[in-house]
Amino acid sequence: MHPILAQLRRLVFYLLGWIPLAGMLAYLLAVPGGLTWWQAGAVAVPLCLLYAFVCLAAWYPCLATPLDRSSVPRFLFTHLVGAVAASALWLLMARTLVRMLAASRGFRGIDSRLSEDLPLLFGTGVLLYLLAVGFHYVLLAVEASRQAEARVMQASLLARDAELRALKAQVNPHFLFNSLNSISALTASDPPKAREMCVLLGDFLRRTLGLGEKPSIPLSEEMSLVHAFLAVEKIRYGDRLRMEEAIDPAALDAEVPPLLLQPLVENAVVHGVANLVEGGWIRLGVQRRDGLLEIAIENQFDPEAPRRRRNGVGLVNVRQRLEARYPGHASFAATAAGDRFRVAITLPVESDAARVLARQVPQEKTL
């Protein structure tokens, strides 16, 4: 749909813009053209009104020949052909109008006088059309910048949305229910252990609660969260849960989005270890190399296990957050081979500048 015709308000402003043009045309017809002011006005006003609509057609060639992606010959050819065609139509309209007017009193002889002004009229038609072309390019640029702005808004909203969902999904209620049930069991059989588990669970919950306000945390802090989670799960699963870690010490101070690793470890527990009668291992490896963090988390699983609820919600969320936060600069791959499930992630180590930018994003949104 044409942007001017799409809204009545825009159309009215557009037509108002044509009033001075009609005035100039009337001046041309009256002073060098030799018509009376009355005659010039009667020709110029209807003619410009009609031509205003003809010039709206310039939108389509403008759309087809974008300024930044068209060659100069093609650009010139398209618009000159358009201008000549529009102006020819303009002349035709002028002659039809004049012939109609010549029949009435006070306009006698206007047609013969106007035929002398035809070159002048043709030139005016071409110029007016080219003016419309310029106007439409401005419109296109405005539209494009508005769309770009909307895209940026949309992307940052999506990113924020994924962050919020990650935080909301964070404390899996079933993890909480099962842990409370374990505490309940221990209160009778081993009260000190029950107390220890209360403290561990409290520690984990406190750490997750604080993460809502932070756009990024050092990897060491994320690892503490993972350890707090595993300490609780270790009481539930006992020897069935075996964790192996190989963390590059140089990676520990790298800034990462909060809740990057913990959901992956939880996924490995819920869909891996928990489905294995004898339990299984989870291996977490982190390397810092060439400005990138390379994270691999691998776990054993039972390929024939019954399907579980919440399947992969944690994984999908981590993937979306990485895409939203580092578009084109992070990778996420989940693969299952035999009885092993592996998630491999790379993400850029955030520089201080990027971190500052990331902090500003939520503030911009509140404006």
Add this chain to the structure above:
Amino acid sequence: MTVAQGHSIRTIIVDDEDLARQVLREFLSAHSEIEIVAECANGFEAVKSVAERKPDLVFLDIQMPKLDGFEVLELIGPGPAVIFVTAYDTFAIRAFEVHAVDYLLKPIGPPRFEAALERAKERLSGKLPSPALPAIELAAAARPPQQYVDRIPVRDGASVFIIPVAKLDYAEAQDDYVALASQGKKHLKQQTISSLEASLDPSRFLRIHRSYIVNLERVSKIEPYGKDSHVAVLSTGTQLPVSRAGHARLRAFLDR
């Protein structure tokens, strides 16, 4: 099944977490009429224990290794009274549809536990009606619509096989059973062929005869047989009779 006064209630606890079993054990220890005959940490063990020990009451976790609680119930049949114990409230409706006595949510509190045990005793003494349908039909009825099974658990005495549906060649009705042909072997399962048909994805499995369901990927050709009947020849070489209605369905599928 009724329990005479003075008899103990033979009970099995099924949960993969030791601490979760411990809570139930503790609560049950206050009841002298309860005799815990087995504790199981996964679905296979549960099926085996129930077959061997014939319990009156089973406390059954839902999410476990090997078989989930619903699959266990499907295999053990309608004998014992079942109380589901889980942290997930989303399964409650399904649990009652398969006529579980009760549904306990973790963490379990003593009052709720006592109420569930009371219901179980009523069921066992015949005051509460037992399920009229076999558990397998109930489990089928409780399956969410548009969700087909991706594996079929089968019990042979105390042992359990899992047949992934991709490896099922065909199924044949045999009285109250279906014979499931997979990888050169046949496994018998107590189930009607209609309820099996309803649980399988209709874009992959087709009822070609009153007594046969075939895996469409296995059909290599259809040949005329006799005057107006046909046989389906499978890639394994097996020939299955195709009824007239089955032939029409098969044609409609193959012509697509």
